Amino acid sequence: MTPADTGWSNQIVYSTPDIGGFKANLQYQFGEQAGQTSKNNVGVNFFYFGGPLTLTGFYENADITNPVNTLLANNQKYWMLLGAYDFGMVKPYLSYGEKKIDDTVSTKGKTYQVGASAPLGNGKLIAEWVKTDWSTPDVNRKTFTLGYDYNLSKRTDVYAMFMNDKITNQNTGNSFGIGIRHKF
Numbered sequence: 001m002t003p004a005d006t007g008w009s010n011q012i013v014y015s016t017p018d019i020g021g022f023k024a025n026l027q028y029q030f031g032e033q034a035g036q037t038s039k040n041n042v043g044v045n046f047f048y049f050g051g052p053l054t055l056t057g058f059y060e061n062a063d064i065t066n067p068v069n070t071l072l073a074n075n076q077k078y079w080m081l082l083g084a085y086d087f088g089m090v091k092p093y094l095s096y097g098e099k100k101i102d103d104t105v106s107t108k109g110k111t112y113q114v115g116a117s118a119p120l121g122n123g124k125l126i127a128e129w130v131k132t133d134w135s136t137p138d139v140n141r142k143t144f145t146l147g148y149d150y151n152l153s154k155r156t157d158v159y160a161m162f163m164n165d166k167i168t169n170q171n172t173g174n175s176f177g178i179g180i181r182h183k184f
Contacts, residue, residue, distance in 0.1 A: 052086040123150035
């Protein structure tokens with residue numbers, strides 16, 4: 001995630017119509033500072049839902065100094081591709097993405113993710129493993145999550161998740177979360 005994606009003021013968006021299960025969005029944000037044209041954010045994302053196959057991806061070029069923010073890197077570029085295929089008894093998914101930060105010292109991160117969900121009772125069992133490697137500093141983060149999502153109705157579900165998180169040279173952290181979600 002990027003701090004720049006929490007909200008872009010002065011943004012224009014074009015969303016394509018659904019063309020055979022394919023949709024895309026193009027975003028452009030004009031600079032927040034008067035006369036400043038070089039600090040504009042650009043984003044694009046796409047979705048494809050074709051039967052059991054799901055594909056999605058995004059690209060974002062975000063100038064964090066838009067508006068001025070001296071605590072964060074000047075420019076961050078992200079891209080990620082994700083895919084899933086529903087076999088009925090199991091739905092595996094995987095993704096790969098990269099992030100490049102240009103500041104006084106440039107760094108690059110690579111993220112790998114693999115997971116699956118499987119129907120179980122009136123819900124589904126979910127498992128996921130994610131690893132991110134950073135070039136500067138030489139740090140990696142590995143996260144494993146296991147959870148269950150139970151459908152109370154067509155629009156309401158409850159879930160419980162356990163997460164194990166490990167960052168280079170840090171103690172392992174474990175988290176547990178429960179929640180309820182209602183779709184309007």
